Amino acid sequence: MWNEQGTVGSDRSQTFAEVVEPEIEVMLRVAYSLTSRHADAEDLVQEALLRAYRALDRFDGRHPRAWLLTILRRTHLNMQRRTRPDLVDDWSVLQGHRPAFGAATTASSEQTYLDATLPTQLVRALRELDPRFRAAVLLVDVHDLSYAEAAAVLGVPVGTVMSRLSRARDRLRRRLGPDVLTQGGSS
Amino acid sequence: MKQSLRQMLECRWSARHVQRYLDADPSASLTPQEVQRLEEHLDVCARCTQVVQEHRALHHALTLTLGPTSLPDEDAVDRLRRFVAGLDEEGPPS
Numbered sequence: 001m002w003n004e005q006g007t008v009g010s011d012r013s014q015t016f017a018e019v020v021e022p023e024i025e026v027m028l029r030v031a032y033s034l035t036s037r038h039a040d041a042e043d044l045v046q047e048a049l050l051r052a053y054r055a056l057d058r059f060d061g062r063h064p065r066a067w068l069l070t071i072l073r074r075t076h077l078n079m080q081r082r083t084r085p086d087l088v089d090d091w092s093v094l095q096g097h098r099p100a101f102g103a104a105t106t107a108s109s110e111q112t113y114l115d116a117t118l119p120t121q122l123v124r125a126l127r128e129l130d131p132r133f134r135a136a137v138l139l140v141d142v143h144d145l146s147y148a149e150a151a152a153v154l155g156v157p158v159g160t161v162m163s164r165l166s167r168a169r170d171r172l173r174r175r176l177g178p179d180v181l182t183q184g185g186s187s
Numbered sequence: 188m189k190q191s192l193r194q195m196l197e198c199r200w201s202a203r204h205v206q207r208y209l210d211a212d213p214s215a216s217l218t219p220q221e222v223q224r225l226e227e228h229l230d231v232c233a234r235c236t237q238v239v240q241e242h243r244a245l246h247h248a249l250t251l252t253l254g255p256t257s258l259p260d261e262d263a264v265d266r267l268r269r270f271v272a273g274l275d276e277e278g279p280p281s
Binding site: 013025049119123158166181182 | 274
């Protein structure tokens with residue numbers, strides 16, 4: 001434990017900041033996928049950070065991101081019970097999606113193709129997925145979380161994440177078809 | 188006949204392992220032997236190679252279509268950093 005090693009003690013707050021600061025962005029991204037509004041996401045992360053700070057003595061120092069995402073998920077569940085018991089989804093990511101390549105400065109033929117064709121079909125295909133499958137795809141493919149981190153967010157074993165991810169991708173791939181997926185020249 | 192049966196079995200094996208191969212996730216990485224087996228199969232199987240290309244294209248599309256919207260705004264990140272720094276200044280909250 002950190003206390004026993006003297007890592008957490010008088011410099012507890014500094015240690016907390018060092019552990020947490022690199023993870024704030026990913027916490028916000030995931031929080032936004034769990035809530036429907038940016039303001040809610042920020043509130044959720046702040047509450048989760050407070051809980052993490054209070055629980056720091058119980059953190060073993062390994063896998064800080066997974067630890068923080070687990071706290072984030074539990075905090076989200078608690079906040080939902082208090083305020084919005086009907087909302088459990090990642091829909092904000094899809095509802096608010098911008099046209100592809102919003103940050104791009106040059107338009108390749110691939111970008112032009114995807115911008116014009118794929119997003120609509122992709123979003124439609126995502127909407128048709130079981131929400132549990134969709135969440136796995138969004139966390140791993142869009143938010144770039146590892147299997148273990150996604151498992152921490154979803155509160156399921158890593159094997160379950162892998163299974164849902166595999167099924168989700170296969171369904172998306174089949175739904176979109178090889179022509180749509182590879183016509184733009186992406187590889 | 189024996190050759191096509193072996194090919195079919197390799198395709199099935201490939202289908203079960205291709206996503207772990209592409210993700211290279213530390214909690215479920217393939218062994219070097221499994222990677223070699225998969226890559227040798229992809230060298231000779233156009234259908235499984237097509238599946239790999241589709242998976243890559245799907246990941247690419249998901250990232251490019253939805254990724255930018257998931258970037259948190261910098262102001263929010265700054266506010267949360269100040270919140271964490273405030274814990275530092277004020278000590279443990281009650």
